[in-house]
Amino acid sequence: MGRAIKGKRPVNKSRHQQKTQAQLAELFRRETAHRKTLHGQLANQVIAIGIHIHTEKLSYQSFQKMYGKSVSVRAPRTFLSIVTRKAESAGGYVDEFPTRTTALSQVCICGRRRKKRLSERVHACTCGVIAQRDLFSAFLARHVKDNVLQVTEAYESWSGAEPLLQTAWRQAINQPASGRQMLSSFGVPESERVV
Incomplete structure (x- = not known):
């Protein structure tokens, strides 16, 4: 094989690399499942307090710019979608209002x-x-x-x-x-x- 071209990745992966990528994928899957469980528990606590929820409409893209990967780890948008779904199934709603006007x-x-x-x-x-x-x-x-x-x-x-x-x-x-x-x-x- 010749020298590596900048920006190009090798097509053939070694067994060690394949094993490492599989382990990494499993860790990400576990992290996502754990986060979903925690979000569900917290959403249940919120719904136990009330099913009519008022919250500011936030820019998750600006969160991403300011805080980087920690936003994807905490997944605030996913949490809000879980709360919205649970509130609606309980007969309530989630009202998001803009921060600029309020x-x-x-x-x-x-x-x-x-x-x-x-x-x-x-x-x-x-x-x-x-x-x-x-x-x-x-x-x-x-x-x-x-x-x-x-x-x-x-x-x-x-x-x-x-x-x-x-x-x-x-x-x-x-x-x-x-x-x-x-x-x-x-x-x-x-x-x-x-x-």
Whole structure:
């Protein structure tokens, strides 16, 4: 055989290469099956809480650009499709609304809008509202109708929701975690972390 041409792969594979590729394919198959099982369990937990789900419509391509292969390992789009299927079979629905029109991570119940860096994990407004950013966005998502955030409706229901969100935030702080990354992404100050 002559020298290898750049960009061309050899057609004939050795037995060792064939065996390695078969082992790799089996590992990928197992990983996919395990991920599907975990997604199914988490989807069941979500459906047990409620069958009417409101979520932001996310760009999974931008996730891929930002986080690379870790997105394919976690497969968020696959998870959402499982939740959608289970919600519909239970008589519910999944409502996806655009982030551009709602901007839940930037809006407060008082109507103010302030762009935050991704590292800012706590929503703190001059009107006095302080909450964990993701929990607060989830609360606001409840009040999106026809792709528009109903600020007045969110303001009126805030007094009942605030203690629940604060309790959920405290539980996340006091829950032992496998690593510091989860706690820091949840907006837990270093001094309050229990690891």
